[in-house]
Amino acid sequence: MGIMKWTAFCAFAFAGLAASYGGLVDNGVLARYVDKFNTDDEEIYTQLIPNSGALEFLRANIPIFECPDADIEAAYYFRWWTFRKHIKKTDGGGYVVTEFLPNVRWAGKYNAISCPAALHFGEGRWLKDPKYLESYARYWFDCGDDVRRYSFWPAHSILEFYKVNPDVELLRELYPAMKNNFAKWEKSNFSADTGLFWQSDDKDGMEKSISGSYSPKGIGYRATISSYMCGECSALSAIARLLGNESDSKYFADKAEALKKRINSDLWDDSARFYKVVLFSTDGSCGKRFSDVRELHGYTPWYFGIPPASYSDAWRQLSDEGGFKAPYGPTTAERRHPKFAVEYAGHECLWNGPSWPFATSITLVALANFINEYPHCAWADANLYFETLRTYAKSQGRTLPDGRRVMWIDEDLNPFTGDWISRTRLEKWENGTWSARKGGRERGKDYNHSQFCNLVISGLVGLRPQLDGRIAVNPLIPASWDWFALENARVKNRDISVFYDKTGKKYGRGKGLFVLVDGKISAYSDKIEKLEVSLK
Numbered sequence: 001m002g003i004m005k006w007t008a009f010c011a012f013a014f015a016g017l018a019a020s021y022g023g024l025v026d027n028g029v030l031a032r033y034v035d036k037f038n039t040d041d042e043e044i045y046t047q048l049i050p051n052s053g054a055l056e057f058l059r060a061n062i063p064i065f066e067c068p069d070a071d072i073e074a075a076y077y078f079r080w081w082t083f084r085k086h087i088k089k090t091d092g093g094g095y096v097v098t099e100f101l102p103n104v105r106w107a108g109k110y111n112a113i114s115c116p117a118a119l120h121f122g123e124g125r126w127l128k129d130p131k132y133l134e135s136y137a138r139y140w141f142d143c144g145d146d147v148r149r150y151s152f153w154p155a156h157s158i159l160e161f162y163k164v165n166p167d168v169e170l171l172r173e174l175y176p177a178m179k180n181n182f183a184k185w186e187k188s189n190f191s192a193d194t195g196l197f198w199q200s201d202d203k204d205g206m207e208k209s210i211s212g213s214y215s216p217k218g219i220g221y222r223a224t225i226s227s228y229m230c231g232e233c234s235a236l237s238a239i240a241r242l243l244g245n246e247s248d249s250k251y252f253a254d255k256a257e258a259l260k261k262r263i264n265s266d267l268w269d270d271s272a273r274f275y276k277v278v279l280f281s282t283d284g285s286c287g288k289r290f291s292d293v294r295e296l297h298g299y300t301p302w303y304f305g306i307p308p309a310s311y312s313d314a315w316r317q318l319s320d321e322g323g324f325k326a327p328y329g330p331t332t333a334e335r336r337h338p339k340f341a342v343e344y345a346g347h348e349c350l351w352n353g354p355s356w357p358f359a360t361s362i363t364l365v366a367l368a369n370f371i372n373e374y375p376h377c378a379w380a381d382a383n384l385y386f387e388t389l390r391t392y393a394k395s396q397g398r399t400l401p402d403g404r405r406v407m408w409i410d411e412d413l414n415p416f417t418g419d420w421i422s423r424t425r426l427e428k429w430e431n432g433t434w435s436a437r438k439g440g441r442e443r444g445k446d447y448n449h450s451q452f453c454n455l456v457i458s459g460l461v462g463l464r465p466q467l468d469g470r471i472a473v474n475p476l477i478p479a480s481w482d483w484f485a486l487e488n489a490r491v492k493n494r495d496i497s498v499f500y501d502k503t504g505k506k507y508g509r510g511k512g513l514f515v516l517v518d519g520k521i522s523a524y525s526d527k528i529e530k531l532e533v534s535l536k
Contacts, residue, residue: 001059001146002055004198006318008318012366014522019180021281021298024485024487024497024499024507025064025065025066025367025485026066026217027064029064029077030055030058030062030064031055031057031059031528032052032080033074033077034055034058034077034081034134034385035055035082035171037051037054037077037078037081037342037407037503038051038054039059040404040407040459040482042442043408043501044101044102044441044445045085045101045102045444046323046509047085047086047087047088047089047098048088048089048100049069049084049085049087049286053378053385054081054084057084058077058080058084059159059318060128060129060459061084061127061129062080062126062127062129062453063073063457063486063487063489064126064312064485064486064488065077065361065456065457065461065484065485065486066484066485067460067477067481067484067485068481068484069390069393069484069502070389070482071390071394072389072393072394072456072460072536074219074393074407075392075393075396075407075452076452076453076456077395078396078407078409078452079123079409079452080453081394081455082095082409082446082448083123083124083309083448083453085096085103085446085448086099086120086448087132087491088110088111088112088445090135090139090410092176093187094135094136094138094139094232095131095135095136095139096111096112096135096139096237097108097112097117097120097124097132097133097136097448098110098111098112099112099113099115099116099448099449100113100439100442100443100444100445100448101445101446102439102440102441103439103440104438104439104443105437105439108146109143109146109401110139110144110148110279112139112143112146112418113149113150114140114146114147114149114150114151114152115150115205115358116147116149116154116205116358116448116449116450117140117152117154117157117302118153118154118156118157118359119362119449119450120133120153120231120448121136121137121157121158121160121161122138122160122365122454123451123452123453123454124136124161124455125160125161125163125164125165126164126454126489126490128490129386130161130167131166132197132448133161134165134167135171135472137154137158137170137174137176138173140152140154140255141154141174141177141178141181142233147181147187148181148188149203150203150205151202151203151204151205151224151225151228152228153198153228153231153232153235154178154181154228154232155178155181155182155231155232155235155236155239156228156231156232156234156235156304157237158170158171158178158235159171159176159238159467160190162467163201163465163466163467164492165467165469165490165492166242166492166493167312168242168307171242171243172240172243174239175236175239175243178232178236178239178259178513179236179248182229182232182233182236183208185197185229185232186229187434187501190229190485192264194221194266195258195259195262195266195511196221196226196228196259196262196263196267196278197218197221197222197225197226197228198219198220198221198222198225198268198280199220199224199225200212200217200218200219200220201218201351202217202218204210204224205224206224206297206332206351206356207347207349207350207351207360208321208346208347208349208350208351208352209295209332209333209350209351210291210293210295210333210337210340210351210384211277211279211293211295212277212351213339213352214279214291215277215279215280216280219266219280219281220277220278220279220280220291221266221277221278221280221300222224222267222295222297222299223263223267223275223276223277223278223297224300225316226259226262226263226267227263227300227303227306228300228304228389229259229296230256230259230263230306231246231303232262232305233252233253233255233256233259234252234253234304234305235420236248236252237249237250237251237252237253237256237329238467240252241304242467247449249452260306260398260414262519263275263301264280264301264306264308264311267290267301268307268311269290272290272294273311273313273314273431274294274298274314274317275298275300275301275307276290276293276294276295276316277290277291277295278290279357281369292337293333293334294317294323294324294333294336294337295333295334295336295351296324296330296333296360296363297332297359297386298312298314299315299318299361299362299363299366299367299427300362301366301367301368302370303366305369306325306374308373309322309377312374312377312380313379315367315370315379315380315384316341316379316386318330318363318367318380318384319384320385321335322336323335323336323337323515324335326355326416327393327414327415327416328355328360328391328392328394328414328415328416328417328418329355329357329361329391329392329413330355330363330388331353331354331355332351332353332354332355332356332359333351333352333353333416335353340352340353341353341417342354342414342415342421344421344424344425345346347413347424348411348421348425348429348438349411349422350412351412353414353415354412354415354421355395355412355413355414355415356411356412356413356449356450356518357392357409357413357447357449357450358449358450360388360392360450361451361452361455364385364387364388364389364392364451364455364459365451365454365455365458365459366412367380367384367385367388367459368385368455368458368459368462368476371385371440371445371463371476372464372472372474372530377510379405380477382475382476382477382494383478383479385459385460386460386477386478389456389459389460392455393452395413395418395453396408396409396452397418397506398410400421406488408445409447409450410422410423410445410447411423411443411444411447411449418426420444422443422444423442423444423445426438426439426443427481432474457489459476459496460475460476460477460497461473461475461484461486462474462475462498462530463489463491463496463498465491465492467491469492469535469536470532470533470534470535471491471492471515471532471533471535472530472531472532473497473498473513473515473523473530473531473532473533474529474530474531475500475513475528476521477499477500480503481500481502482501482503482506482516483498483499483501483502483506483507484498484499485497485498485500485501485507486498486499487499489493491535492535494517494518494535495516495517495518495519496515496516496517497514497516497519498514498515498516498517499513499514499516500512500514500528501514512524512526512527513525513526513528513529513531515531515533517533517535
């Protein structure tokens with residue numbers, strides 16, 4: 001029976017059983033995780049929602065998830081538990097999402113930092129109450145130049161939020177400011193001679209990188225900033241179309257296409273089969289001199305759907321131990337490079353080898369996009385996504401001096417031992433004490449510079465909202481899994497649940513992959529494959 005016919009059949013045959021499809025997951029699972037995390041935690045810094053309020057907040061706001069992999073499941077709840085720590089109320093009654101819990105001197109007002117903000121939107125868009133991210137979106141266009149203190153792609157991020165929480169009036173309100181923001185990036189960081197954007201590795205949030213060491217002040221034409229701005233143009237084009245402004249839509253679509261061509265022609269090193277930094281010469285011009293290193297941020301173009309299918313072999317570096325593969329997470333530079341290093345001297349935040357959750361998050365979004373958008377390319381598949389996500393999940397821990405293992409997310413990670421490098425460095429920074437100048441005690445604890453929950457929801461489970469009112473569901477699970485469930489995700493003001501039961505024994509409600517909308521079956525397949533549902 002075809003999927004569409006089966007969907008129609010389900011709508012009729014199971015209409016009377018709709019209520020029985022609630023409660024797939026044990027309703028005590030969230031409380032058990034929160035209790036464990038609270039018990040293990042030393043609550044040093046508190047903001048809007050302290051540990052005592054974590055369960056109530058999370059119960060009201062997050063989708064419930066379960067799967068056969070204990071590490072991924074625990075990391076999913078842990079990262080929601082840490083995310084709510086970073087919601088901070090502003091003086092005007094609005095909200096921001098912070099990167100660090102203690103105040104750091106390089107942050108803007110309310111300790112907000114633009115560098116990870118796009119990842120905050122990707123993660124936070126799944127909260128059922130949209131007020132936190134709506135307010136956070138407004139904040140970035142009320143804070144002056146802080147929105148451009150670091151590389152950041154706000155229009156694209158807010159459009160991704162819109163796909164889950166469709167409020168066209170928010171887009172209408174912010175569209176002029178988003179246009180202006182892009183215009184200011186063009187004025188400050190765009191080279192008309194090359195048709196590309198430039199940035200320093202430091203302002204990309206990737207200081208002391210190998211490619212940056214070859215250029216004055218770490219500046220180069222980077223696949224990061226040019227891809228971000230290509231994504232901005234594509235998003236501004238889509239937003240303009242939603243607002244009925246066809247001339248603006250075409251204007252930004254043309255800019256996106258021009259940038260895409262430049263990225264694919266001038267930042268792709270065909271001999272290395274990878275996107276690389278093109279170095280500045282001493283006079284600031286571009287002679288198309290590539291850095292001699294592959295760096296993990298070379299996967300950024302796939303985050304925005306930029307590369308052609310013919311570049312897909314770049315993904316083989318992710319599973320190559322001479323490339324980026326390591327026991328505790330992808331390295332930020334290829335391991336075969338002579339300048340690759342994992343160091344405990346000098347600057348505490350190095351991008352010349354350690355694994356960074358920020359880069360891992362962008363890579364996994366890019367990988368999920370690649371698998372979904374290039375389904376016939378054999379260089380990466382669901383198994384690579386799962387194994388990379390699983391490695392990332394297993395890295396999010398720390399062994400305490402008393403031998404207990406607790407969940408932990410911090411800054412940069414030793415990819416061979418799992419030690420949090422910045423934490424180890426900063427703990428003994430000045431005469432055995434934490435340095436207040438560097439952010440104070442446990443600066444990186446519960447560090448909100450990355451994603452995990454979105455990687456589970458939109459990647460592993462494959463719940464991918466579209467602009468046209470549809471949702472796609474395309475799970476990237478391993479063949480060894482017999483079941484999983486994601487329950488009550490709020491998408492376009494509808495409650496969406498996705499579950500898979502290979503044998504029918506786990507949930508007792510039939511075999512196969514099910515998509516429920518407001519408790520009713522809307523799509524079904526007897527195997528793992530892509531399903532689509534219209535929410536109109």
